[in-house]
Amino acid sequence: MEKAADTNGTGPTESAESRQYLGLRDGIASRISTGDLKPGDKLPSERQLQGEFGLARGTIREALFLLEAEGAIFRRDRSGWYVSPPPVVYDPTRWEGFMSYVEAQGRVPTTFTISTATIPADPLLSDIFSRPLGAPLHHIRRLRSVDGRAVLVEKLVVDAAITPGLLDFDLNTSLTAILKRNFGITVARNQISMQPCALTGDEAVDLRQKSGLPGLALQRVSYDGHGRVVEYDHEYWRHDAVQITVDLRVR
């Protein structure tokens, strides 16, 4: 148990880690960077690592949590730890829809509609859409995956008055396309807000994440050419699944 008895001779720049979990983190990270472990590969189980490195399971998990926070690995509940695939690049200004930009990056996108409903506008939504209280709004909840891995949950709200029968369409495809093709609605401006967050409750459940893991929350209000709100969108991304890139003019 002689913790500090590792008479290390390694220099200060090398992995003479004072904390054991940092050393283990570096060990696994290098195995990933050398290609010894490839995206999608399963790591040895925590108990195997325990025997391999002679550390307590808590210390092993500390290292795994760190790698997870860095986006290097992810977990599937009670199945194991896996090496993360590279993130998807997402440019909110070039919004051609999830399906097309994921495909453009050589990945396989999937959409699953969790639920749909038409609900009277509450005060908040009434305000956002500039519609009377109780006006009908379509609510859509979808789960989107890349290469079979759930990466984001989105909650969409669309004004039912200008999109009658929207919920009868196949919502597992691009909503942008449906709005354009069937209702002649085009988005001209977006108001986007985002924050790093913790994924909890329903979002964590749908993404099959343990509650509390980091994520990225993004809200978008989409306007058409007349300045009318056509869509209000909440997205919850796995933190390791996305890289946001924006090209913009300064005002």
Place this chain on the structure above:
Amino acid sequence: MEKAADTNGTGPTESAESRQYLGLRDGIASRISTGDLKPGDKLPSERQLQGEFGLARGTIREALFLLEAEGAIFRRDRSGWYVSPPPVVYDPTRWEGFMSYVEAQGRVPTTFTISTATIPADPLLSDIFSRPLGAPLHHIRRLRSVDGRAVLVEKLVVDAAITPGLLDFDLNTSLTAILKRNFGITVARNQISMQPCALTGDEAVDLRQKSGLPGLALQRVSYDGHGRVVEYDHEYWRHDAVQITVDLRVR
């Protein structure tokens, strides 16, 4: 130690938490939302909470980590846990500089210049700036705080050829203003990229965070009216300190 023996009569929607740390999380969260604990207040120490709730310290810490991930509380190393102040709203398209937009939100911004240097361009920077390998570039590392709390570390790179003597100015003020006033340089376009990340190494040290805590990494390439790169910027934000908001036209 009868774990599940908490003969709770609370309904399923209430805090009949199956996991103890979730119950504790809710307890502290509600103390914050009711105003019992206000931004800046110090929480009881982990060992005090231990006695108060009769849980192991590890379980207490699990709850604190969750609240931290949610941005509700933060820690000052070996000092204690504190209630987080509200985040700063940051619009990269309305870039008048850190100082002015933080002030506009009624907060007190501070800047501390950690280091400056003029360094020959490496291949990466040479490419970004379209300047020959080895061309002199000013490097500036600054720590920026809101209400006395460090919220971001930035690493700036500026082309030394068009900003001679830049490092002699007081860099604890707005760099945007210095570039404009003294060198006639204005930013016309930004290329911004950002990802949720884990704060590690120097960034964690400067922000007085434990390595591995979540953050937001943001890279910006700024162009002037002629499409010339004038500034390359890396920012590392505390995840709970910032809310990014962007208003943009779709292309």
Place this chain on the structure above:
DNA sequence: TCGCGCATCTGGTTCAGACCAGTTTACCAA
């Protein structure tokens, strides 16, 4: 009054063991 130093407090790290609850696998029966 000022400043240094030590005792104390606080979070940081690590250990070892235990049981729980989904996942996965292997095997047996139909």
Place this chain on the structure above:
DNA sequence: TTGGTAAACTGGTCTGAACCAGATGCGCGA
């Protein structure tokens, strides 16, 4: 071959104990 079930496996939760190191505060000495 197929279907189902039980065993084994894996991460999730929790306990309790110990020691480390930086932060803080109090008191003593100059």
